[in-house]
Amino acid sequence: MLMDKYETPCKNAITLKKQVIVFVASSVESETLQKHAAAASHRARSSPGIPLDTVHGIRRKGGEVWHRGSNDEDWCYQTQFTCDHKCNAPEKWNHVNGDCGGRSQSPINIVTRKTLKDERLTPFQFKDYQKIFRGVIKNNGHSVKVEVPHLSTVSGGGLPATYKAVQFHLHWGTNGGPGSEHTIDGEQYPMELHIVHMKEHYADLTTALADPEGVAVLGFFYESSSSANKKYDPIINVLRSIKSTNDNTSLLPISLAQLIPSEQNMTSYYRYKGSLTTPSCTESVIWTLFEQPIPLNMDQLRMFSELKFQDGKPMVGTFRPVQPLNGRQVYRSGGAVILASSTLLVAAIATALGLSQPI
Numbered sequence: 001m002l003m004d005k006y007e008t009p010c011k012n013a014i015t016l017k018k019q020v021i022v023f024v025a026s027s028v029e030s031e032t033l034q035k036h037a038a039a040a041s042h043r044a045r046s047s048p049g050i051p052l053d054t055v056h057g058i059r060r061k062g063g064e065v066w067h068r069g070s071n072d073e074d075w076c077y078q079t080q081f082t083c084d085h086k087c088n089a090p091e092k093w094n095h096v097n098g099d100c101g102g103r104s105q106s107p108i109n110i111v112t113r114k115t116l117k118d119e120r121l122t123p124f125q126f127k128d129y130q131k132i133f134r135g136v137i138k139n140n141g142h143s144v145k146v147e148v149p150h151l152s153t154v155s156g157g158g159l160p161a162t163y164k165a166v167q168f169h170l171h172w173g174t175n176g177g178p179g180s181e182h183t184i185d186g187e188q189y190p191m192e193l194h195i196v197h198m199k200e201h202y203a204d205l206t207t208a209l210a211d212p213e214g215v216a217v218l219g220f221f222y223e224s225s226s227s228a229n230k231k232y233d234p235i236i237n238v239l240r241s242i243k244s245t246n247d248n249t250s251l252l253p254i255s256l257a258q259l260i261p262s263e264q265n266m267t268s269y270y271r272y273k274g275s276l277t278t279p280s281c282t283e284s285v286i287w288t289l290f291e292q293p294i295p296l297n298m299d300q301l302r303m304f305s306e307l308k309f310q311d312g313k314p315m316v317g318t319f320r321p322v323q324p325l326n327g328r329q330v331y332r333s334g335g336a337v338i339l340a341s342s343t344l345l346v347a348a349i350a351t352a353l354g355l356s357q358p359i
């Protein structure tokens, strides 16, 4: 099982104790030895005085799960888990919230040759994405998040309603290494932007999440570029002032439009139904992943790794591993290209250029 990969080092610590005890008690006959070792191991697991089995001072339940109940904050990314600091890493999120063990979870790997082209996935209508606002950017202990005044809306693109922007946040790797949540044909991009929207008539995200189509997230990948993307200066320049959990600061005026590709470069996208990618993992999200990545140079990408988790360690690897599709279909818009071969790609671009000539 996958979780063994992460638990083995800590189990080894117990095994090591067992071996030491066995070595010291070498005059005792073998069968008794095993009993002693088993008892010692049991004490190591159950004694309240041994921190090995506790997290945040909470006793380990059922011998393998570390949790305090359904507290949304009581989870961590794999990068935060160590034998000295046990926390509910992604494989244990279903113990934080049962929905994390559901059958329509996000993120996923998108296998482009298995996507189904859907003619209903037309271009989006973005309203007031150009509108300038003064946001507050916050280190919330898991990511950086910006609350957005509920002015900008998105509709079309096969969405069943009009959705208004609520907040955006990012997921990244280590020093510009792989860090996106979704992957395309197994490729993990350095970072991923999530602009979270809810149906226009809802007042808050909690209410929207009770509707199986209440939330629409627009996801964008980043790629490393040779030159800096100046449109990201307002965000990147303040990261050093929000290094610690709960730090926040005002952003210089920005618009959502300046953070994402131009509208004509947002006609190629993938669509599927999934969940939030952090606990509570609620399965109420219509996902859109745009093919066109956003460029940032390596210095810009690396700046995100300067942020700190609550325990002061670098905030890196803030992504959930990809989840099973469980029979879900991923659709692609008319514009999305299947990267079968470079020849095909060139042909597709040539066709697209031909079609886009002014009439």
Ligand SMILES: [Zn+2]
Residues within 6 Å of the ligand: 169, 170, 171, 194, 277
């Ligand atoms: Zn996210």
